[in-house]
Each structure stands twice: as structure tokens, then as C-alpha cells.
Amino acid sequence: MSDHFSKVATHYFASRPHYPEALFEWLASQCPERQQAWDCGAGSGQASTALALHFDSVLASDISQAQLDLLPDNPKIITLCTTAADSQLPANSVDLICIAQALHWFDLDAFYLEAKRVLKKKGRIAAWCYGTPVIDHPQINHLFQTFYQSGVGAYWPPERKHVENGYADLPFPFTRRANPSFELKEKWQLEQLIAYVQSWSATACFIEEKGFNPVEALKDALAEHWQTEHTISWPITLLMGANAPL
Template sequence: MTFKDHFSAHAAIYRAARPDYPAALYDFLVDAAPSNERAWDAGCGNGQASVDLAARFREVIATDPSAEQIANAALRPNISYRVEAAEQSSLAAASVDLVCVAQALHWFDLARFHAEVRRVLKPRGVVAFWSYADCRVDEAVDAQKNRLYHDLTGPYWPPERALVDSGYASLPFPFERIPTPGFELHMDWTLDQYLAYLRSWSATQRYIRALDQDPVSLVESDLRVAWGDPHRRRMVHWDFHLHCGRL
């Protein structure tokens, strides 16, 4: 099946520049699942969540329709990467303890994906869909980031980005909800790491392809002034949203 592909062309950049999800999130999920036998990371991209799941589950099936993303995924002995759509997986029925989707649910055909989740989950299996949206450092840095996000790349964001910004609040969730603790997503980054993250945005890459110019370069000098010492590590915080439930 065809899919909306905004990351294959810069899969290596995406892998290197994205924040890590909190360890406490994975600990919570493995405790909630009926067993730690098998997890499915749907829309796994470069396997960022797959690797952390593999430290807690005996087997992880990680799927993504992008062969380029899979080619850039981190390998582990107990991760099986498969190039296939989340809506039509090769998983056996009632074979999975946990289905997770990290920052990818907004690309799916939800009706078909929810049916696939119900097919592959074991009884009382767990689903976890999470996303992160806007990030913050301080007023001066954020002003330049907002200029990039809204003024420069704003027209180049796919319409699905609005779902991420809302924390998936408007999306159906046809599962028995599980109360979740609050998880914080943050990274201690140098300026170069922060700039790499800005360049990994799908809207940044679409801007580059459309105008043959890097929009990050248009704010970089002001960002350097706002950041200060480029080697200084600063805390970058993201708005993090988790939807968790049980079959």
C-alpha cells in the first residue's frame, strides 16, 4: 500500500537527531502488559523505541513501510524489523502483549489500524500511543525556534502535524483506558544537537526541497546568540502526550 512518506529521504538525519523517550515510560508499559513475551512497535521508523522495548521484552517486532527508515534502524538480536504497513502486519492473531506507536499514529488509517491492533493483541494486551510536540529552552531561544516553526516552515508542515500539536486529543481511542503517570521528555543538548533536531523536521526538509535553501540557516546566527556558548548543554523540554489502554 502507499503511505505518506516524509522521512525516508532524510532517514539518517532523523535517526541521529531525535530525543530519547524516558526509561520510566518503558518500565511502566512492561509492567502493564500481560507478559514481556512480545511487543510490536508499529511505525517504528529508525527503531528508536524498538531498542528500548528490546531491553524489556523477549522479542520485538518493529514495522515501518519505509525501507529507508528500516535500513537506518539500530540492530538488536531480539528485534525483527519488517517493511510493512501498520494497517496490515504479518503478525499472528493474539500474539502480542504490547502494541506501541511512537510519534507515528497521525500517519495511519486509524480504522484499519485499530482493527489490526484488536487482531494481534492477546487478551488484556496493552496499547500505547504517544507523541511529542512543541519544545522549549528559554524565551530567547524559543523566539527563534518559533520563527522557524511558524513563519518559515509553517506552510510546509503536513496537515497531520495539527494532530501532533493537539496531543492526539481528537483521535478515537477504542480501548479501555489505563491511568498513566506524567512522563517528562527532555534532553541535555549542545547547540549543534539542537540545530540537528530542527533540521530533522519534515517541514524543514520540505522547505529545502521546495526552495533549495535551508531555513534553519536563516535563524541560526540569532539562535547562536540566544544560546550562548555552543558547547554548553541546555535542557530542551517537549510537550509529551501518552494514550494508553487495554484490549
């Protein structure tokens, strides 16, 4: 695994969109028991906090201590700075493993061995990602997509391709289960969108190599068309699996 987010941890925590509560309600409803959840690749806990509403205990693990340090205190959540292949959880102890916007960073062979070790017989595993957002204003959306593809496009890590194709090429060695469709949706002001772009790993890599921040020019271009708030949508790709058929 590579750590792409420690250097943008504060931006990430403050500016990432919120997952819909309906997603976690549905995930919890699929679990015969709700004692232990593992949020693997938890970052600053966007999913961990929501899981704590439905499970007795949540392990939030990540390789970035800087990210974990931003996770709000919660008596149900234990944080652990470790790789995805070393949860330090007992065997057959986990009811639900969640991997939110992180599966594409993992050493999958090692992670799946660990996942199968810790999942209960009737445990569930859910991995999801969200791609490039769509903005409800055509001109703003065009400028935004151009920046994503051309402005910082060359600076995305190669693993980003798996997000772009909705995890279609990633192995998922579990009994697949059907799931509803979910999406992230926010009404944002311009400053919120800019903060989100600032949290991208590609933006950080661009700044490190070029020595200047490309987001400033994007902000100026968008400001010419921006009107108070705009609706921004991210479709979610969800892989839902069972450790064994019920």
C-alpha cells in the same frame, strides 16, 4: 500512510530526542505477559531498542525501509517494511503495541482492525506523541517558536495538527487506562538542536520547494544568544489502552 521521513532518515536517527527509560519500565509493568511487542511506525527504532530490554521479541515495522535500515542490530528485534495495517503477526499474539510519534500518520480504521486482531485478550496498546519543545532561554525559545510557526509552519503536513492538540481528536477504541506523566528532556549544544530541526518533515518540504535551507538562518540567529548547553523539554501525550478489562 505517507512516507515523510525517508529523505531525512539519517538526520532523524542521529538527532531525535531519547524517550525516558521510565516510560518503557511503566509500559512493561502494565503487561501481564512480556513475550511479544510490536513497535508500529518504528522509524529507526528509538522505541524498539528500549522495548527489547523488557520483551522477549519486538517487531519493528515501518513503511520506510530507509529508516529501518538505520535501526541498530539486536537479536530480539525483527524489522518489517510494511503498513500499519499489515503486521503479518499471528492473531492473539502481542502483549504490547507501541506507536511512538506515528499514530497521526496511520489509516486508523485499518490499523485498529489489525491491532485488535493481533493483541492478546489482556494485551495493551500505547500511543504517544511529543509536540514543540520548550527551550530554557526566553530569547532562544522565542526565535525557535517563531521559526516553527512562521519559518516552516506552512510546510508541516496536515496530520501535524493532531500532535499539536495532543491527539485529542483521534479515535482510540480501547479501554482507556490512566497513566503517569512523562517528558523528554535533553541538554543540547546548538549543533544538536540544529540537527533536530533538520530532521523535521517540514524542513525537508521547505527545501524541496524553495531550493534553500532555512535552518542556516535560524542557526545564525540562535548563535547570538547560545551558551554552551541548554535544557530542552518535550511534554509527552500518552494514550494507554487495554484490549479488554482485566
